Amino acid sequence: QASSALQGVKLMLTAGPTREAIDPVRYISNHSSGKMGFALAEAAVAMGAEVTLVSGPVTLATPRGVSRINVDSAEQMLTAVMQHIDQQDIFIGCAAVADYRVADVAAGKIKKSSETMQLALVRNPDILATVAALEARPFTVGFAAETHDVETYARDKLKRKNLDMIAANDVSVPGQGFNSDTNALRVFWPQGNQDLPATDKLSLAYQLLSLISTKITKK
Numbered sequence: 307q308a309s310s311a312l313q314g315v316k317l318m319l320t321a322g323p324t325r326e327a328i329d330p331v332r333y334i335s336n337h338s339s340g341k342m343g344f345a346l347a348e349a350a351v352a353m354g355a356e357v358t359l360v361s362g363p364v365t366l367a368t369p370r371g372v373s374r375i376n377v378d379s380a381e382q383m384l385t386a387v388m389q390h391i392d393q394q395d396i397f398i399g400c401a402a403v404a405d406y407r408v409a410d411v412a413a414g415k416i417k418k419s420s421e422t423m424q425l426a427l428v429r430n431p432d433i434l435a436t437v438a439a440l441e442a443r444p445f446t447v448g449f450a451a452e453t454h455d456v457e458t459y460a461r462d463k464l465k466r467k468n469l470d471m472i473a474a475n476d477v478s479v480p481g482q483g484f485n486s487d488t489n490a491l492r493v494f495w496p497q498g499n500q501d502l503p504a505t506d507k508l509s510l511a512y513q514l515l516s517l518i519s520t521k522i523t524k525k
């Protein structure tokens with residue numbers, strides 16, 4: 307499905323999980339595989355875009371032609387994104403960013419002693435909302451994984467984070483979303499919506515990017 311729909315367009319995306327350190331040997335993370343984000347990066351290159359992929363720790367190979375920046379934590383991801391955001395026409399937040407990080411990362415390995423222990427957590431910055439709040443911002447697209455009331459939550463997120471588009475998936479459906487090779491998306495924007503039925507993530511990536519390409523204005 308290579309085309310020139312994104313010829314000359316600069317696109318940045320985040321993908322994968324983030325890793326929030328507890329001490330030098332431990333972290334908090336999630337099961338995001340990065341597959342959807344990497345599929346979007348691959349498809350965007352094939353459609354002519356100049357692609358910057360800010361990736362959390364994943365085991366996927368970098369698609370040909372993609373500039374990849376590796377990060378661990380949400381704070382590192384935000385820094386990497388902000389360093390290059392002013393040149394972008396499109397930003398897609400695909401990463402499963404940890405909502406919280408450890409308040410005080412231990413300098414040395416924490417030793418076990420008492421039967422219970424408590425970790426204080428603090429909120430991480432919202433990378434997507436930070437980009438969407440920029441004065442001169444790219445066309446900003448978010449993802450939303452929901453288990454119920456998909457449209458209500460997706461539309462609420464679209465509004466609350468001031469996005470141009472949101473792609474929602476129902477993660478309660480087996481074989482969809484996290485770590486899976488296939489997915490189905492329900493895409494919402496302020497004036498409309500479109501359902502992209504279940505298929506492999508690369509086909510979905512092409513369909514989502516085609517939809518985005520009809521709505522953007524190049525820088």
Ligand code: C5P
Pocket residue numbers: 320380399400401402403404405430431432433434435447448449450451463
């Ligand atoms: O609010 P929620 O986490 O459901 O929103 C998901 C969307 O927001 C995804 O596009 C995700 O990449 C982005 N996000 C982010 N930074 C965060 C949390 C979520 O960019 N700290």
